[in-house]
Amino acid sequence: MSPKASLALLFGVCAALGIMRADLPSFAGDRGRIELNFWNGFTGPDGRTMLRMIRRFNEQNPDVRVSMQRMDWATYYNKLMVAAMDGRGPEVFVIHASTLPRMHRAGFVSDVRGLFEGPEGVPQDDFDPYVLNQVRYGEKFVGLPLDIHPQGLYGNADMLKEAGFVDKDGHPRLPETREEFLSAARKMRKDLDGDGRPDVWGFALTLWRNNFQSLMPQFGGRYLDEKGNADLDNPGNVAALEFLSILQKEKLVPPPENGLGWVGYRQKKVAMVFDGVYMLGDLQRLNDMPYLGGPIPLIGKRPGTMADSHVLCVREGLDSRRRQASARFIKFLSANSVEWAGAGQVPARRSVRQDPEFLKMPVQSAFARQVPFMLYPPRTTILFELTLEIDLAVEKVMRGRTNPAEALRIADENAQRFLDRDRRERGTMP
Template structure:
């Protein structure tokens, strides 16, 4: 048994290292190499998970910060997103080798803040650098709080939305005079509209690619289940859910995906839409640049409200302060300024499709002119994040296991009832495990 002088952080470090030493060896090696890259006490070490187009935009934003504020020297390290990223971040915080600031999906906060792996932000200091607390999206800001302290400052909301071909949808009478999707108020309305699209075009109806993917089926399910208002509480040893509402949503998804996309994967769904074989696709907003480049007269909207109340599966990229036992005040101040500078210039970030959390940007004329980004921006008012638990959130094994269960229902190899039972069995598996933090 450890002596009384053993710190809680030392116990945490031992638990994290001891419980998963073999699996985490590559992650630890990566942490060591990154921490060793510190070149100056004035450098602000910034870890993030953005690659591709998102990564290029973030690098542009950081370069602009350096021009505006030459005394700030942000040093970005891009790490592979997913479970590996979050493992490295936990190890860096527990092992005393944390960066000054990092990006985290707010859905992962429950696995970090309660275990002391993060430090809270100083909102007064952010305000000093031009970002007042009431200038941030209140819904996602509230989700970034733990123990009534702000542990995650939101950069954006990235919702699961719908994109459509305005020309085709208009010819089928499914748009209003403003080119917006007409209300489809229940599952039956939506399925009727899907059948009309197939009949009018002789092509595919609405598509979604859920196979060979560890999140899409869950995003679709969770958005619609959240619209039902049913509980999904994972705070106790037994989950509290509404199995009848789960079954109702799964039944709808089975009808939605049959016959056009019962076995369709993620790239195939994108291809079906961009090559005009389908006029309607369920997709993350992060694909908006791909769709804009296809030449389609592109429209977009939040997830249709089919089950009672608005809700769209979403997450938020946020900034966090990985825990440091003795943080340098100047570097902490620099981290706050870096984040404030990025937030105030996040119109650039909106070009990727994400909905900025900084309200002066979203409320600006320049953002209103972004098409179709401004069309689905209301989704940020009704974000449905994963149910709170240490094992849920973006890039988690929880999402992957939920998808596996849902995929069996979609391809017809499992009944709705057995799918609900499988999902609950997987949840019981996670709830039986101790929280490593």
């Protein structure tokens, strides 16, 4: 075949495919139906649960058609920002409570306080004030929290049982205190082949910063002071990082590496990890994984963990028909959030958390016990830069390269620099 012939062939294929594509039926039909685009980052099993809920909504509301687009959170935020800038953003979308400050400043999220008003409205007191405050800007509410996803403790039931962690009925249980946690980590660490290197670990870190952030509230730590300045090196944060450094010094955790803990936990070579309730989606598909989930053990002075929420937002600048349809859709998701909880979430509404169906979900309801003690990421527009500094501080300490106080001092210094820059550029420098 000569190059010309092959080019001609390619051209033919191209033309044929073009015609075939054009012939495929399109969904555009149905005049008068309100089309709502709904974007989120729910790739994976949680997205499939969401799709089922949307299908139900579409069946119950023949005048509205919601179509969902999902992509992983990292790329999702890029696309959302670019599209919103061009005024092409979706009508309804999900973002994390922690990213609201940036979306709010960009003017991409509209005030949805109407959702809480009227006889059909969502009752405000069905939300914990702390959670609702995440979406509040003065009088405005810029979204409705759908769920809460706290970090918690996952354990391998078989390994815990073998190590003697059982309740009075002989069922395996998770450690609940600092002493229990340390002794569990010690007991379940094993060197099976006797080469001097453990092959099975009692505990391993997953996402460094989240593991640390889960301990921060237990020691009374915080991110920012009352004036909004960085306060990463406060005594509470240092004490929380000290605890992780003890794990490192006593060789109770494997050498730090990205994403390592979860892979080991899945392989049953790590008995316990701290991770988010959403990881349940991964565990539910493993047919032979004996997992347990519960609150982060009481390691500091009081219970506590890190959490965030998926918030349902509506784009700025919709006509009233679309706004009303969006409100109906958001209320539907919120009212049915017990189904959503099944995918590995804690519903944001108290009434749904009392639903017997939710109480039957062992891990979700155990994680939900932490709701009164949660610390959300700080409400700041430099969130990404700040959490990167936290990541670096934890990493340096876990490698034994510096001490917690020094690592956090550097992180604090850098974070303050980013805050100052942000204020200077916004012209809001005090």
